Amino acid sequence: MSLKKKIDFGNFENFYDLTKLATKNNLFYRKKNDLIREFEKEKWSKALELIRKKKVELNEIENIFLNLNNKILCYEAKSSNKLRVLKYKTALDIQFNYLKSKILEHKNLSNNIVELGAGFGSKILRLAKLKVLKEYNFFASDIANNGVKFMKIYSSQNKINLNVGTCNFLENIFYDKKIPKNSIIYSFFSFCYLKKMDKTFIKKLLELKPAIIINFEPCFYSNSFNNTHKILKQRYLEFNKYNINYKDTLKLFESKNIIDLKYTDDVFGINPLLPFTIFEWKEK
DSSP states (O other): OOTTOEEEGGGGGGTOOHHHHHHOOOOOOOOHHHHIIIIIITTHHHHHHHHHHSOOOHHHHHHHHHOTTSEEEEEETTSTTEEEEEEHHHHHHHHHHHHHHHHHHTGGGOSEEEEESOTTSTTHHHHHTOGGGTTOEEEEEESOHHHHHHHHHHHHHTTOOEEEEEOBGGGTBOOSSOOOTTOEEEEESSGGGSSSOOHHHHHHHHTTOOSEEEEEEEOOOTTOOSSHHHHHHHHHHHHTTOOSOHHHHHHHHHHTTSEEEEEEEEEEESSTTOOEEEEEEEEO
């Protein structure tokens, strides 16, 4: 299969029993211990072990988990209902460029940039290296102590101005230190690990008084089961315990005239059944 080859999504019908997939409804949600096991022990411990031995590049860490030269199937939003085969490294670069573009679009709103649920820092550490953002202050949090420790060591080794703390979205804790008011706050595949989103979570975010919140998160459509891709995507989110009501919760706040909300659905997905939607919202 050649790189960048396009594939029709309709072919998915040949690989899945859509009737069973679309009607099964058996939801179990992640708890704190699940997240700690997945990231603290299974992933970021390897990253921390390596950086304690030597100075590393972020690509080295990603290659441990992903094998950057592997070819993978990705969702390409710009070409409707199509798939693309790309190298993992290329797909990650495309993903990061969407984030970079949005941050630069809003950079005049604040000189403070905050990532909530940053993992080992692959996104925010790259942002902090951009020359155009060299005068900015960066903040990051994660639930896994090994991710937090990695970010501290990496930022120190590379002289990056990054303030690091812990978070636990399951208890509405976003950062265990003070986030400056009027910050640009973003998440990248971290809110999706929540149980069903409640109004308290959004209210707590608004209490941070952000300039804007930008989310790159997979999105569940509660009433959109009209084609193969959407059916598979919805059930994938359910079976893998991802959040299924973030968009609906934001739209509720928008309907009550509490927030201004803009979103672009299913922009890009390294996993074709897990493309991210870009949400941009702020208090009115």
